[in-house]
Structures are given as C-alpha cells and as structure tokens.
Amino acid sequence: MAALGPLGRIARFGSSICRNHRLIYNRSPQRRGIASCIDPSHGLTDEQKEFQKVAFDFATNEMAPHMAEWDQKEMFPVETMRKAAELGFGGIYVQPDVGGSGLSRLDTSVIFEALSTGCVSTTAYISIHNMCAWMIDTFGNAEQREKFCPILCSMEKFASYCLTEPGSGSDAASLLTTAQLKGDHYILNGSKAFISGGGDTDIYVVMCRTGGKGPKGISCLVVEKETPGLSFGKKEKKVGWNSQPTRAVIFEDCAVPVANRLGAEGQGFGIAMRGLNGGRINIASCSLGAAHACVQLARDHLLVRKQFGETLSNNQFLQFKLAEMATRLVASRLLVREAATALQENRSDAVSLCSMAKLFVTDECFDICNQALQMHGGYGYLKDYAVQQFVRDIRVHQILEGTNEVMRMIISRNLLTES
Numbered sequence: 001m002a003a004l005g006p007l008g009r010i011a012r013f014g015s016s017i018c019r020n021h022r023l024i025y026n027r028s029p030q031r032r033g034i035a036s037c038i039d040p041s042h043g044l045t046d047e048q049k050e051f052q053k054v055a056f057d058f059a060t061n062e063m064a065p066h067m068a069e070w071d072q073k074e075m076f077p078v079e080t081m082r083k084a085a086e087l088g089f090g091g092i093y094v095q096p097d098v099g100g101s102g103l104s105r106l107d108t109s110v111i112f113e114a115l116s117t118g119c120v121s122t123t124a125y126i127s128i129h130n131m132c133a134w135m136i137d138t139f140g141n142a143e144q145r146e147k148f149c150p151i152l153c154s155m156e157k158f159a160s161y162c163l164t165e166p167g168s169g170s171d172a173a174s175l176l177t178t179a180q181l182k183g184d185h186y187i188l189n190g191s192k193a194f195i196s197g198g199g200d201t202d203i204y205v206v207m208c209r210t211g212g213k214g215p216k217g218i219s220c221l222v223v224e225k226e227t228p229g230l231s232f233g234k235k236e237k238k239v240g241w242n243s244q245p246t247r248a249v250i251f252e253d254c255a256v257p258v259a260n261r262l263g264a265e266g267q268g269f270g271i272a273m274r275g276l277n278g279g280r281i282n283i284a285s286c287s288l289g290a291a292h293a294c295v296q297l298a299r300d301h302l303l304v305r306k307q308f309g310e311t312l313s314n315n316q317f318l319q320f321k322l323a324e325m326a327t328r329l330v331a332s333r334l335l336v337r338e339a340a341t342a343l344q345e346n347r348s349d350a351v352s353l354c355s356m357a358k359l360f361v362t363d364e365c366f367d368i369c370n371q372a373l374q375m376h377g378g379y380g381y382l383k384d385y386a387v388q389q390f391v392r393d394i395r396v397h398q399i400l401e402g403t404n405e406v407m408r409m410i411i412s413r414n415l416l417t418e419s
Contacts (some may be wrong), residue, residue, distance in 0.1 A: 034296070035299075035326070037326060037330070038292065038295060038326050038329055038330055040052070040110070040113060040114070040288075040292060040333065043337070044110065048106075048107060048110055051103075051107065051110070051111060052110050052111070052114050054087060055089070055110070055111045055114035055115050056114045056117065058083075058084060058087065058089075058115065058118070059114055059115050059116070059117050059118025059119070059289075060117075060118060062080055062083055062084070062118070063080065063115065063118030063119040063122060063123075064117070064118040064119065066080070066119070067118060067119040067122075067243075067386065067389065068383070068386070068389065070119065070121070070122065070242070070243035071121065071240075071242045071243060071389055071392075071393075072242075072383070074235075074242045074243070074245070075243060076197075076200050076243060076244060076245055077122055077243060078155075078158075080122070081122065081125075081126060081129075081155050081158075082154070082155045082156075084115070084126060084155070085153065085154050085155035086154075088100075088101035088103075089101075089111065089115070089126060089130075090126075090129065090130070090133070090152060090153045090154055090155040091130065091133045091134075091137070091149065091152060091153030092107070092108045092111060092130050093105060093107075093108050093130065093134055093278070094130075094133050094134055094137045094149055094152075094153055095137055098137060098145045098146060098149035098150055098153065099149055099150040099152075099153035099154060100133070100137065100149065100153050101153075104340075104344045105278060105281060105340040105341070105343045105344040106337055106340040106341055106344060108130070108278075108281075108282065108285075108340070109281055109282070109284075109285040109288075109336055109337060109340045110285075112126075112127055112282055112285035112286055112289065113285045113286070113288040113289040113292065113333075113336075114289060115289065116285070116286040116287075116288070116289025116290055116293075117289045117290075117292060117293040119243060120240075120241075120286055120289065120290045120389075120390060120393035120394055121240060121241045121242060121243040121244055121393045122243045122244065123286050123289065124196075124241060124244070124282075124283060124286045124393075124397075125196055125197060125241075125243070125244040127279065127282035127283060127285075127286060128159075128160070128161055128196050128197070128279070128282075129152065129155070129158055129159050129197070129201075130282070131161060131275050131276075131278060131279045131282065132152065132159035132160065132161050132203065132205045132275075133148075133149060133152040133153060133159060134275070134278065135205055135220075135262065135271060135274075135275045136148045136149055136152070136205070136222065136262065137149050138274070139220070139262040139263045139267075139271050139274075140222075140262050143259070144222070144259075144260070144262065148203060148222065152203065157201075157202040157203055158197055158200070158201040158202055158203070159197070159201055159202070159203040159204070159205060160195050160196060160197040160198055160201045160203070160204050160205070160249070161195070161196070161205050161275065161279075162192040162195055162204050162205060162206040162207065162223075162249055163175070163192070163207045163272050164192060164193050164194050164195075165177060165190065165191065165192055165193055166191060166193045166248075169193075169403075170402070170403055170405070170406050172207075172269070172272070173214055173215040173218070173269060174213075175190075175207060175208070175209060175218065176190055176209065177189070177190025177191065177192065177206070177207070177208045177209060177251060178190055178208060178209050178210075179208040179209065179210045179219060179221060179256070180210075181210065181258070182255075184257060184258050184259075185255040185256060185257055185258065186208075186210070186221060186255070186256045186257075186258065186261070187253055187254070187255055188206070188208055188221070188223070188229070188251035188253075188254040188255075188256055189251055189252060189253060189254070190208065190250075190251050191233075191248050191249065191250045191251065192206070192248065192249040192250075193248050194236070194246055194248075194400075195246065195247060195248065195249045196241070196244050196245075196246055197244055197245060197246075198232055198233075198245060198246060198247035198248065198249050199232035199235070199245055199247045199249075200245050201225070202224065202225045203222060203223070203224060203225070204222070204223040204224075204225070204230075204249060205220065205221075205222055205262075205275075206220070206221045206222070206223050206249075206251075207219075207220055207268050207269065207271075207272050208220075208221060208268070210265045210266070210268075211265065211266055215269035215270075216266050216269070217266065218266070218268040218269040218272070219261060219263075219264075219265045219266060219267065219268040220261065220262040220263060220267070220268035220271045220272065221256050221260050221261050221262070222256075222260040222261075222262060223251075223254065223256050223260070224260075227254055227255065227256060228254065228255065229251060229252045229253045229254030229255060230249070230250070230251060230254050231250045231252065232247045232248065232249060232250065233247045233248030233249075233250060234247065234248075235247055238396075239392050239395060239396070240389070240391075240392035240393040240394070240395060240396060241393055241396055276401055276402060277343055277350065277351060277354045278343060278354075279401045280354045280355065280357065280358035280401045280402065280407075281336060281339055281340050281343060281354055281357055281358070282401075283358065283362065283397050283400065283401045284332075284336045284339075284357045284358050284361040284362060284365075284397075285336055286394075286397065287332075287361050287362045287365035287366070287394055287397050288329070288332060288333055288336060288361065288365060290365060290369055290390040290393065290394045291325075291328075291329050291332065291364070291365035291368040291369055291394075292329060293386070293390060294325075294368055294369040294372035294373075294387055294390050294391075295322070295325050295326055295329055295368065295372065297372055297376075297385075297386065297387050298322060298325065298371070298372040298375045298376070298387075299313075299322060301375060301376050301379075302315075302318055302322065302375065305376075305377075305379075312375070318375060321371060321375070322375075325368045325371055325372070328364045328365075328367070328368055329364075329365070329368060331364070332360065332361040332364050332365055335353075335356060335357050335360055335361060336357045336361055338353060338357075339353035339354050339356065339357035340357075342354075351410065351414070352410065352411055352414040355402075355407040355410040355411050356407070356411055358401060358402065358404070358407050359404045359407035359408060359411070362394070362397040362398045362404060363398060363404060365394060365397075366391075366394050366395060366397070366398060369387070369390045369391045369394050370391055372387050372390075372391075373387045373388055373391050
C-alpha cells in the first residue's frame with residue numbers, strides 16, 4: 001500500500017450463526033456485505049477510506065478472533081496492541097516529529113469505530129492511551145515530548161489517565177491527591193480509582209492538588225511506574241471491559257521530579273478537560289463500532305432464525321426495529337463526526353458538541369446493542385454469541401469520560417449562558 005499522505009507509518013499497514021447456532025467469533029460482521037445505508041465509509045475521503053480499511057482488517061484478523069478469550073480470561077493483549085502501534089494506532093493524533101501519525105480528530109474517530117467492531121474493550125483502552133500521549137505531546141515541553149511520546153506511540157510503554165478518585169468522580173475539581181513541592185521533586189499522597197490499565201501500564205498522567213481548593217489548585221504530573229511510593233490496588237472484577245485491567249493507583253510519599261510536570265502549576269485541570277473533550281469523541285466512536293457490529297449481527301440472525309415456519313426477517317415488527325436501529329446508528333455517526341471536526345477546528349461550539357456526541361451516541365448505541373441482544377432471544381444471553389459482549393462492554397461508556405448526567409449539565413450551561 002502506498003503511503004497515505006501524512007500518515008507515514010500507518011500506511012504500512014463476522015460473525016455468523018452456525019448450523020448449531022453458535023457464533024464464530026473470528027468472522028467479523030463489519031466486512032460482510034454492509035448495507036449501503038449504514039456504510040461507515042460514506043462521506044470520507046479516499047485517504048480516510050484507506051486507513052479505515054486498515055483498521056477494519058486489523059479488527060477482523062487480529063482482534064475479533066480473540067475477543068471472547070480476552071474477555072473470559074481477562075487478558076490484557078499487549079502484543080496485539082503493539083501490532084496496532086506498528087500501523088500507527090499508538091499515537092494517532094500525536095505529531096509525527098515524536099513518532100505519532102499526525103491525523104485529525106475525524107480520522108481518529110473513523111479508526112476507533114472500525115477497531116471497536118473487533119473488540120470494544122481493547123479499542124477503548126487504546127483510545128485512553130492515545131489521549132495520554134496527546135496530552136504529553138500538546139502540553140509537554142521538548143524534553144518531555146522526546147522522552148515519553150516515541151515510546152508511547154510505539155506502545156513499547158503503555159499509559160493511564162488518572163483523574164477520578166474514590167471521593168471525586170463527577171466533581172473532579174474536588175480531588176484530594178496532593179503534591180507538595182520539596183526541592184526538585186513533588187511528594188504525592190493520595191489515590192486514584194477506576195484507572196484503566198492500572199498496574200499493568202508504565203506511565204501515569206496524574207491530576208493532583210499543588211495549590212488551594214478548586215480547579216485552579218490542580219496540576220498535572222507524569223508518574224513513571226518504577227517510582228518509589230507508587231502502588232496499586234486489587235484488580236477490579238467488572239461487568240465488561242475485561243481485556244483491560246482496572247485498579248486503584250496509590251501514592252504514598254511518591255517523589256516525582258518537577259521535570260515531569262506538564263505545563264505550569266495550576267494548569268492541570270484545564271489539561272485534564274482538554275484531554276476529555278477528545279476522549280468523549282473517542283469513546284463515542286467506540287460505541288459506534290459496537291452498534292455497527294450489532295446491527296449487522298441482528299440482521300444476520302433475523303435472516304436465518306425461524307419461528308412459526310418463517311425467518312424472523314419476515315416479521316414486520318422486527319423489520320421496523322431493525323430500521324430504527326440503523327437510523328439511530330447513522331444519526332449517531334453524523335453527530336460524532338461533526339463534533340470531531342469542531343474539535344479539530346477549535347470551534348466555539350466544540351465543547352458542547354463533544355458533550356452532545358458523548359451523551360447521545362453512548363445512550364443510543366447502548367440501546368441499539370441491547371435491542372440486538374433482544375432480537376437474538378435466548379441465544380443473545382449466551383456467551384457463545386458476541387452480541388452479549390458488545391452489550392456488556394458498551395454499558396460503561398455512559399458513565400466514564402464524564403457521566404451522561406454531567407454531559408447534560410455542560411450542554412445546558414452553554415445554552416443558558418450564551419447571549
């Protein structure tokens with residue numbers, strides 16, 4: 001394949017019902033006769049279609065065959081993710097001078113949607129890793145960018161985002177983890193909760209309090225795994241997202257060099273929120289991939305499952321349900337892509353659109369996946385069928401990166417304060 005313009009490194013790069021009604025996990029639905037009305041390549045440039053195909057092929061060949069095993073055995077697929085990084089997926093919107101692919105937010109959304117058809121949980125972690133790499137690339141100085149970004153883009157090292165605490169979730173500005181300056185080090189004390197990759201990753205982008213109460217007292221530090229005083233809680237048992245570990249991250253007199261601070265003191269909350277704007281588009285894109293796969297799975301099931309002497313595809317009620325699912329999928333995709341474009345262009349409506357996309361798309365796509373499970377009847381509740389894993393993996397998207405209740409607050413605040 002020829003180089004795709006600015007991509008550079010990225011250019012190197014089904015499920016169906018069996019006779020016994022068991023799912024073959026290694027046949028990915030996204031490449032099997034996509035109906036034109038839900039084709040995710042509509043509106044994309046030729047270049048975007050090329051790396052979308054690369055992502056779909058990677059999802060089909062490297063992720064979908066292992067999706068169930070990763071979930072059931074709670075495996076963190078490090079080697080598979082490093083293969084993804086060889087295609088440029090470790091730093092999709094990081095600048096090329098430090099090993100990134102230098103793509104746009106829309107390009108990134110297209111890639112995450114495609115990858116999620118192969119495994120939502122793994123793709124969601126990759127999206128978090130990309131967010132951390134982008135934060136260092138964007139807010140770090142030259143030395144920090146050179147030190148951390150290349151090893152993150154290659155996924156030689158993995159990153160985690162540390163904002164949430166046991167007592168501060170939606171109210172992130174009330175976080176209590178402290179960083180006291182002593183000489184040329186900060187001494188961290190406190191803990192972070194629900195950290196994706198925690199304990200298995202190497203670099204932690206940590207929001208901590210260096211000043212007074214509120215958002216202006218928060219700074220951002222990059223903490224490396226071997227730092228004394230850094231430890232981890234037990235691995236959490238989760239409903240979904242089982243291919244990525246989740247643990248508490250604990251700091252006990254953890255000494256972090258001042259040289260590892262991103263930006264100035266007091267800028268951490270702004271850095272965290274800037275990261276989350278993109279993270280909300282990323283997680284909405286992962287929801288799109290799950291919903292796209294589930295529409296395909298539901299269609300395939302309706303075409304082969306018989307009740308009352310004919311296939312379910314002849315049932316008008318189910319036909320209408322499928323039509324509604326497809327319509328909601330396409331509407332969700334359009335909103336995500338508009339939000340991604342707004343963020344890339346730094347438009348004044350970007351924050352609201354990112355929040356709208358996260359709110360609308362994660363709600364709608366969960367309902368699509370859940371309806372697909374319902375269409376499968378009892379089979380949908382069996383772990384032999386991928387649809388149940390999509391439902392479990394996508395449910396948390398309505399909670400993380402800011403709950404959907406918080407998204408409503410952000411959107412309404414914008415509507416009520418703009419003159």
